[in-house]
Amino acid sequence: MSAATTLSSGPGEIWSERCFDLLRGAAVLTGNDLLLSLARTVSRFPEAELHVAFNHRQVASKIWARDELARFGAGRQERIWIVGGWYGVLSALLFADDRLSIGRIESFDIDPSVAAVAESLNEPQVADGRFAARTADMYALDYAGTAMAPDLVVNTSCEHIEDLPGWLALIPRGTRVLLQSNDYFAESQHINSQASLEDFAAAARLGHVDFAGALDLRKYTRFMLIGRV
Template identity: 60%
Template sequence: MDGAYNTCIMDATQPDTVADWHETAFDLTRGIAAYCGCSLVGGLAKVIARHPQADVGNAFNHKQVACKLWARDKLYESCGGRFANIWIVGGWYGVLAAMFFDDPRFDIDAIDSIDIDPGVAEVAATLNDRWKDRFRAATADMYGLDYAGGAPDLVINTSCEHIADLRGWLGLLPSGTRVLLQSNDYFSEPTHIACVASLDEFEKLAGLRQIAFSGELPMKKYTRFMLIGTV
């Protein structure tokens, strides 16, 4: 009887296991943002509160973050931190843009995060609200963009495994445009229609005129490949 009674007392004092996850996550991220003074985490708290449908668990998982940190650090090492206008195609929720803005090493006038999915622009704008004077989320097909007229000094595509014709897309960019490209060898993912088996294959596929950085980042289930250079 004592054992049963003690169990009842313990269960009564446990947190409600069906409490709203979003409310808990919002409180947690808001608290972390206040503690560390991080605008990016503060933006994430706003996303959780305003966009409960957003797949932030996937967007901010450790693999996604690791690949973006790698891109940010290698870009700084290869090209410095001063940019007038960066276009990120396939920008999704604008996480990479927020990571650039949050890094004091970078001096960027504007970042355009462009994605064909009309459901992500509002989320990206919320995440980057702290930098709304320098950030724009647009819904567009990257094949229909005016790269010459827009004149970005850096174009980023971290989802080349989703592009059936990488060379065809790169051919739309004016000669001399700087690019940062990522792909992987995760062939078992159905949405990855253009994976590459090696870094060498990625270099040949991209056919860049000049390469400032070429490297790979081993992950648990795949290897991420990255190129930084000019078309």
């Protein structure tokens, strides 16, 4: 048994089993299918840092994205690409929202360890052909080339990429985008945080902006832009 699967409080205790029971109970209590998928995924992938992805600030940031998308993205989203999609939490939250009509989501991440976790979290949508997670560098994707090109590109990991304008330049003009970044410079993995919403908007230079906002999360502020490149 690896150290990652044990609780320091008691020999033989497997934290993922406790977590599974707790989350499954919460799923029954609330009737929330996403909690059930989360319970199963924690149990299958005890080493995955799902507690970080489900941190209350991460969830609040994604609920914010979902709410504003519901306001500014009315109508059907046939194909959504989420880059830097990590464990697929945003995908699961979007699928769970009745206000949105989504054809299919593809989630891309450069880390090969996250795709299986994302597909577990979105298992019902994998089964009906509406979700896939792939290992890929967002700079290497062909955003224009195929009939399957996305009509919405989402990147809530802008603070993790070096060249935001260079990445946006790969996306065909007029494509809808939802972007998030933050001012959390203290986190070492944040190689391109932004000091303000104005700085973020200036770096992105979108052709059209539907929404620009900041969400105070106390430890840091998250910024979001919705519009077209």
